[in-house]
Amino acid sequence: MIVLKATQDKFLGVLQSVAGIVERRHTLPILANVLIRKTGAQLQLTTSDLEIQIRTTAELGGDDGDFTTTVGARKLIDVLRSMPSDQTVSLESAQNKLILKGGKSRFTLQTLPAEDFPLVQEAASFGPVFSVPQKVLKELLNQVSFAMAVHDIRYYLNGILFVAEGKQLSLVATDGHRLAFSSATLDVEVPKQEVILPRKTVLEMQRLLSDKEGAIEMQFAGNQAKFSFEGMEFVTKLVEGKFPDYNRVIPKNHKNIITLGRAPLLASLQRTAILTSEKFKGVRLNLEPGTLRVASNNAEQEEAVDELDIDYGGDSIEIGFNVTYLIDALNNMNQDMVKIELADSNSSALLTIPDNAAFKYVVMPMRI
Numbered sequence: 001m002i003v004l005k006a007t008q009d010k011f012l013g014v015l016q017s018v019a020g021i022v023e024r025r026h027t028l029p030i031l032a033n034v035l036i037r038k039t040g041a042q043l044q045l046t047t048s049d050l051e052i053q054i055r056t057t058a059e060l061g062g063d064d065g066d067f068t069t070t071v072g073a074r075k076l077i078d079v080l081r082s083m084p085s086d087q088t089v090s091l092e093s094a095q096n097k098l099i100l101k102g103g104k105s106r107f108t109l110q111t112l113p114a115e116d117f118p119l120v121q122e123a124a125s126f127g128p129v130f131s132v133p134q135k136v137l138k139e140l141l142n143q144v145s146f147a148m149a150v151h152d153i154r155y156y157l158n159g160i161l162f163v164a165e166g167k168q169l170s171l172v173a174t175d176g177h178r179l180a181f182s183s184a185t186l187d188v189e190v191p192k193q194e195v196i197l198p199r200k201t202v203l204e205m206q207r208l209l210s211d212k213e214g215a216i217e218m219q220f221a222g223n224q225a226k227f228s229f230e231g232m233e234f235v236t237k238l239v240e241g242k243f244p245d246y247n248r249v250i251p252k253n254h255k256n257i258i259t260l261g262r263a264p265l266l267a268s269l270q271r272t273a274i275l276t277s278e279k280f281k282g283v284r285l286n287l288e289p290g291t292l293r294v295a296s297n298n299a300e301q302e303e304a305v306d307e308l309d310i311d312y313g314g315d316s317i318e319i320g321f322n323v324t325y326l327i328d329a330l331n332n333m334n335q336d337m338v339k340i341e342l343a344d345s346n347s348s349a350l351l352t353i354p355d356n357a358a359f360k361y362v363v364m365p366m367r368i
Contacts, residue, residue: 156241
């Protein structure tokens, strides 16, 4: 049976959309495979790592009929990548093997039985469906994901908190030293739901989401989240645990406020960061009426000082920060101006976008 017959770029695109979560080495060999299910003219591809499952449906030609098997996902991608993008390729089934043909090339690939493929057991009941444009969710993820912890023993920090309540969807990430918050408006009212999406899920969602206006539908259950968009279905386990109360972390009523250009501030921090030491990424910010001075030094007694003229008439403050935390935040904003609110040299700083309450970034000071 000819399972599919399509151009290389079309088949490769569909395969790559599900293959991001596939690990090359796995304790269960079948998890290195993609589950291929043909029903009539529809071809369904499914991958899983036991925590996340991604499924997509496409029409890629071939014979109509019913057929299922599993084949090594990465190997199939490597073979396809070696072929020209406009070449027609076909996948045929033959006695527990799949034969991939393209031009004068022919590859015979070993398969494993489809019934051995461990599908994720979907939750019995999900909460109400709500949706936002893909573009909006991608932007929210980009605005907060850099603040996720990487391998923290407080495992609930290795991900992003999704809070849906009323007509608002808020995303929060923190690694204990900084916190990023971003929100968007939903098209329907939903009862309050809070879930923590794992780090791997967040990175995969960022890879798959496009800048299109098309909607992405979301549903949450006790221990699972489900996302549907562009013929794809994405099911993931959630992180169990209690996320910190982010509302208590976000400072209110800081009286010293400066608004300045994001690009000049970012350039100044990047220059000054050159002379920070590898281990100790500290910079000092000196705030005086009319001037912001950024300074750093290192163990070799080298020093960098950079000054920016600002419109400011508040208190004189000297405060230290990990420069990477400031650069990360500014790199993930795309607005021209940034607003910084400070209380004193020992309190955390709040970075926001002027006239936009949807994004907040909190960074703790460091002693220098």
